Amino acid sequence: MMTSVSNSNASIHAMPNTWLSAAPNQLAGNHMTDIKQARSVALKQVLERGLPTVKNEGWRYTSLRSLLAQNFICTPSDDVLTVNEEAHTAIETALQPALETYRVVLINGRYAPQWSYLENLPSGVQIDSLNAVLNQSPARLAAVFTQIADTAHYPFTALNIASCDDGLVILIDDGVTLERPIELLHVSTGSLNQSVTPPMMHPHHCIQLGTGAQAQLIERFVSIENAGVYCTNAVLEIALSPRAVLRHARLQLESLNAFHITGLHLQQAIGSDYSGINIGIGGAWSRTDLITRFIGEQAHCEQRGLYLVGDQQIMDYHLDIAHQVPNCSSQEQFKGILYGQGKAVFDGRILVAANAQQTDANMTNNNLLLSRNAEIDTKPQLEIYADDVKCSHGTTVGQLDPDMLFYLQSRGLTRSQARQMLSLGFAADVLTTLAPEQLHEQVINQIERRLETATF
Amino acid sequence: MLSIKGLRANVGDKEILHGLDLEIGAGEIHAIMGPNGSGKSTLAHVLSGRDGYTVTAGSAELNGVNLLALEPEQRAHLGLFLAFQYPVELPGVNNTYFLKAALNAIRRARGESEYDAVAFMRLMKEKLRVLHLDESLLKRPVNFGFSGGEKKRNEIFQMALLEPKLAILDETDSGLDIDALRIVADGVNACRSPERSMMVVTHYQRLLDYIQPDYVHVLAHGQIIRSGGKELALELEERGYGWIEQVTEVAA
Numbered sequence: 001m002m003t004s005v006s007n008s009n010a011s012i013h014a015m016p017n018t019w020l021s022a023a024p025n026q027l028a029g030n031h032m033t034d035i036k037q038a039r040s041v042a043l044k045q046v047l048e049r050g051l052p053t054v055k056n057e058g059w060r061y062t063s064l065r066s067l068l069a070q071n072f073i074c075t076p077s078d079d080v081l082t083v084n085e086e087a088h089t090a091i092e093t094a095l096q097p098a099l100e101t102y103r104v105v106l107i108n109g110r111y112a113p114q115w116s117y118l119e120n121l122p123s124g125v126q127i128d129s130l131n132a133v134l135n136q137s138p139a140r141l142a143a144v145f146t147q148i149a150d151t152a153h154y155p156f157t158a159l160n161i162a163s164c165d166d167g168l169v170i171l172i173d174d175g176v177t178l179e180r181p182i183e184l185l186h187v188s189t190g191s192l193n194q195s196v197t198p199p200m201m202h203p204h205h206c207i208q209l210g211t212g213a214q215a216q217l218i219e220r221f222v223s224i225e226n227a228g229v230y231c232t233n234a235v236l237e238i239a240l241s242p243r244a245v246l247r248h249a250r251l252q253l254e255s256l257n258a259f260h261i262t263g264l265h266l267q268q269a270i271g272s273d274y275s276g277i278n279i280g281i282g283g284a285w286s287r288t289d290l291i292t293r294f295i296g297e298q299a300h301c302e303q304r305g306l307y308l309v310g311d312q313q314i315m316d317y318h319l320d321i322a323h324q325v326p327n328c329s330s331q332e333q334f335k336g337i338l339y340g341q342g343k344a345v346f347d348g349r350i351l352v353a354a355n356a357q358q359t360d361a362n363m364t365n366n367n368l369l370l371s372r373n374a375e376i377d378t379k380p381q382l383e384i385y386a387d388d389v390k391c392s393h394g395t396t397v398g399q400l401d402p403d404m405l406f407y408l409q410s411r412g413l414t415r416s417q418a419r420q421m422l423s424l425g426f427a428a429d430v431l432t433t434l435a436p437e438q439l440h441e442q443v444i445n446q447i448e449r450r451l452e453t454a455t456f
Numbered sequence: 457m458l459s460i461k462g463l464r465a466n467v468g469d470k471e472i473l474h475g476l477d478l479e480i481g482a483g484e485i486h487a488i489m490g491p492n493g494s495g496k497s498t499l500a501h502v503l504s505g506r507d508g509y510t511v512t513a514g515s516a517e518l519n520g521v522n523l524l525a526l527e528p529e530q531r532a533h534l535g536l537f538l539a540f541q542y543p544v545e546l547p548g549v550n551n552t553y554f555l556k557a558a559l560n561a562i563r564r565a566r567g568e569s570e571y572d573a574v575a576f577m578r579l580m581k582e583k584l585r586v587l588h589l590d591e592s593l594l595k596r597p598v599n600f601g602f603s604g605g606e607k608k609r610n611e612i613f614q615m616a617l618l619e620p621k622l623a624i625l626d627e628t629d630s631g632l633d634i635d636a637l638r639i640v641a642d643g644v645n646a647c648r649s650p651e652r653s654m655m656v657v658t659h660y661q662r663l664l665d666y667i668q669p670d671y672v673h674v675l676a677h678g679q680i681i682r683s684g685g686k687e688l689a690l691e692l693e694e695r696g697y698g699w700i701e702q703v704t705e706v707a708a
Contacts, residue, residue, distance in 0.1 A: 402507060407544040410504050411558035411614065412532035412565065421557065425548030425597070 005096035029134030043162035076199035090224035101183035109201030124173035157263035164204035174210035179217035190228030223255035240272035254282035263369035268297025280307035309342035319348035338374035463514035474678035490675035533565035535621030546598035605636035612643035629663035641666030661693035
């Protein structure tokens with residue numbers, strides 16, 4: 001027994017052997033020396049440091065053991081990722097609800113033009129696959145690709161950069177406002193053949209908004225019905241130029257066979273405005289890192305989130321908001337609903353550098369525990385080196401108020417209906433920021449369905 | 457309609473109701489009066505099925521059905537309604553959404569068809585007029601940030617909407633100024649019908665100036681010690697509750 005424990009601990013440290021040669025020459029953009037170089041630096045970083053263990057502060061509550069036990073193939077071949085005609089109906093279903101958007105669909109991490117819709121893009125807006133841009137005109141991404149992501153502190157981001165071959169590119173010129181939202185759909189099937197080792201995919205997205213440009217991005221992660229096991233290791237690099245505005249909804253609605261990792265690396269120039277909402281409902285094991293760096297003053301960042309975590313799920317959100325320049329503001333509000341044996345982690349840090357005077361930052365994390373066996377590890381932190389700032393953080397962990405439950409029951413609602421209604425009420429102020437209405441409804445329906453069938 | 461026989465109930469080890477008997481016929485309004493701590497609210501809560509009370513003896517039936525064996529929502533489905541003394545605030549729960557869910561839950565349980573959004577809005581608007589409630593209350597979270605008067609009116613509004621067979625009004629007058637009291641009482645009176653009974657629990661007589669009861673009962677030390685017509689309320693107003701102590705001491 002002791003031996004097996006120490007063995008698995010040791011194996012967590014090292015990168016799996018199959019991941020070591022993660023950067024084959026044919027990856028997109030590798031004909032460019034600087035891209036190839038950036039990839040090999042990233043690989044070297046993760047190889048030298050290994051993968052984090054629970055002894056690493058940022059991974060204290062989330063063990064990689066179950067992820068490594070799956071023996072994911074780090075750079076799966078095309079025949080693993082390609083879907084046959086039979087999966088098409090399931091994909092069509094997974095894409096619902098249909099929204100009025102410019103739509104980019106990635107199937108198993110690869111751009112799927114037949115499911116995508118990019119007609120009538122206004123001038124000054126370029127939306128394309130990362131594979132195409134890196135192979136054909138990599139210079140366009142010179143300011144974004146591998147330039148914003150922090151590979152030194154985020155090993156899975158480094159692994160993504162070493163291994164990525166496709167994803168989404170959005171480039172919006174100065175002064176252009178894109179009225180219709182851009183939709184990014186990650187549809188995954190997993191390995192439908194049980195005998196094939198499950199794939200790990202590395203979609204990588206580069207988003208650059210020019211000065212004063214405005215856009216909305218709706219990002220969804222979904223699985224087809226009866227999807228096999230898979231892991232998504234997504235990275236976003238987002239550069240907001242002065243006064244650019246980005247609204248960003250992120251919905252993780254994957255199956256309980258899914259493993260999910262996101263590293264969102266955001267860089268904000270002067271006067272830019274980012275507002276994100278992160279919905280985490282699906283997945284067996286998920287880890288999301290949201291990293292914001294202010295590089296210009298008067299910029300504003302909002303990150304909201306709602307996670308619903310039940311049996312067979314662990315969901316981990318890490319926020320790192322770095323106020324390195326003065327006069328920026330940020331607001332982070334995350335709420336969690338936990339039930340059954342569900343486990344969630346919230347770890348948020350606001351860093352205010354010595355010169356970042358007049359920073360206005362606030363972080364809250366509120367959790368609703370619907371059952372005794374659910375677990376939340378929450379740790380909002382302020383790290384302040386400036387002396388003239390307005391910063392606060394707060395966290396709560398609570399249960400449903402029996403008086404509220406009784407009130408609803410006395411009006412004819414069952415205990416289960418009352419629990420649903422109060423849970424949604426708890427989440428309401430976060431959920432109201434989720435648009436458009438069809439998405440809002442989809443999320444509410446999914447939460448209701450999950451709570452209806454849950455055990456408490 | 458409601459038949460309570462020998463009802464005894466505890467909170468923890470302490471017995472609050474000491475064998476209470478009460479019969480309320482269809483369409484009747486009964487006022488339950490009594491000093492603080494006499495068991496008035498306990499009676500209201502035991503009947504509606506709130507946790508924290510243990511019934512040790514006796515029975516309570518609504519139209520022949522044993523209430524005490526039922527979950528709170530099942531009692532509501534049978535037609536029991538409690539207007540709370542302190543209506544709970546439900547942040548994030550939209551009032552309209554809540555009211556529609558409640559009404560449809562009750563209709564479903566009774567085998568009636570559910571209201572769709574349009575029919576429900578029509579019904580609400582009709583009921584709103586009766587209670588002089590501002591429509592904006594419906595768009596807000598349930599009771600959240602409502603004034604005392606708004607909360608009580610929202611309770612009566614729910615009663616009007618859910619059309620119970622037996623409504624228990626628990627200290628509905630508490631915390632209301634005279635104008636708010638009149639509006640609430642008007643709402644209650646608008647709900648009067650030969651098929652609907654009411655139990656009006658109150659400390660003060662003044663509510664009964666506006667909601668005229670058919671019967672008045674005096675509750676003290678967990679028992680009804682006197683019953684009479686509405687003139688009993690006036691007597692209580694005049695004499696206060698001090699004499700009860702003498703009566704119960706003599707009885708002991």
